[in-house]
Structure formats: C-alpha cells, structure tokens
Amino acid sequence: MRLLSAKTGIDSRSIKAGRLKQAHFTQIHDAFGEIYDYNLWIDDQSTKLAEVVSSCRIMRRIKGCDVIFIDHAGMIVCDGDGVAEKGNNVSKTIKRLQRELGIPIVLLSQLKRDAEGKEPNLSDLRNSGSFEEDADVVMFLHRDRITSNGNGGRVDERAPQPAKIIVLKDRDGEIGEAPALFIPSTARFVDCERT
Numbered sequence: 001m002r003l004l005s006a007k008t009g010i011d012s013r014s015i016k017a018g019r020l021k022q023a024h025f026t027q028i029h030d031a032f033g034e035i036y037d038y039n040l041w042i043d044d045q046s047t048k049l050a051e052v053v054s055s056c057r058i059m060r061r062i063k064g065c066d067v068i069f070i071d072h073a074g075m076i077v078c079d080g081d082g083v084a085e086k087g088n089n090v091s092k093t094i095k096r097l098q099r100e101l102g103i104p105i106v107l108l109s110q111l112k113r114d115a116e117g118k119e120p121n122l123s124d125l126r127n128s129g130s131f132e133e134d135a136d137v138v139m140f141l142h143r144d145r146i147t148s149n150g151n152g153g154r155v156d157e158r159a160p161q162p163a164k165i166i167v168l169k170d171r172d173g174e175i176g177e178a179p180a181l182f183i184p185s186t187a188r189f190v191d192c193e194r195t
Helices: 003-010 014-017 022-037 049-061 082-099 128-134
Strands: 068-070 105-107 137-142 161-170 176-183 190-191
Touching: 003 014, 003 022, 022 068, 049 068, 049 082, 082 128
Parallel strands: 068 105
Antiparallel strands: 137 161, 161 176, 176 190
C-alpha cells in the first residue's frame, strides 16, 4: 500500500480505508503494472540474523538485486548477552555480507528515545558504537514536529513539511546537510526541487 501511495500520490489513508474515487483506480492499475515490472523483492519472513543473511544472498545471486534495504536492525534476532552485543553481531555480520555481495546494503536503525525533539547525531543511534564504526555512510532523515502555526492555530498535518537529510559520516565523501520535504499523505521524503 505504501508503494502504491508513493507511486500514485494518493493519500495512504484513502487507500487503506478503501475511500477511492473512480480516477484513482486507473492510477492504481497503472502503478501496479509499473511496480510489477520492477526487480523488487520483499522478504518479510526472515527475522533471525542467519535467515536475513541467507535471504540477502538469494536476493543478490539468484534474483540479481543491486541494493538491499533492511528495515530495521532492531528487529533482527541474534545471539548475544545484551543489547550492545546483539547490535555488534548484527553490524559486523551485515558489514561482512556487504563486502561478500559487493552491493550497497542499507541498514535502517532507530534512534535512542532521548533523541526525540532534537537534531540527531551519531551518538543517538541505538548501539551507536558498532553501527557508527562499521558503516561507510551514516545519514539521518530529520524533521521538526510542528503542531502550531505560531498564531495559536494547528498546522495542517497532511501538508508537506520541511525536512533535511543529514550525512554525519562518509568514508569516501563529504558530510553535510541537504534540504528535503516530508509528504505525510504518502509517507515520503522528496527533494525540494521535485515539489
């Protein structure tokens, strides 16, 4: 549903609730055709670290994927005596796998709870030591949660919201920020130039 919403621009809540206009059905039909032709594979069954590794190998070697996204590190079940050790195992294993497969692997991670309401930094990554050390690039998507327009009125929660991409580590390039927009209706971050 999120792919359809992102591809068509139709509000994700309308798709989920089935509140669609006749014109939406043509958009959805066309989007289904395009998405079907993508070399896109989703594995939502693998949860153990060994299963994730095996699935990634299949995606690369048999299905020919050029990039792998893992959402997210905290959902992977693995051995270890504590949260930090488990995070270390995940980080090191995914780094070895990336070298083996020779393609980018994007490992999403949550932030620590106390990172809410401020611009994130490297220490805000959960199990930050391992992920920060092993990653070639660390970037954050950030937006301030604005609930008031400054005049006492509420902000339209479905309107595009300013955001930014913050690159805090890049082994082969520069660090810095780039402006973006968050589109709540389709749960997308986009380049400012695209709106």
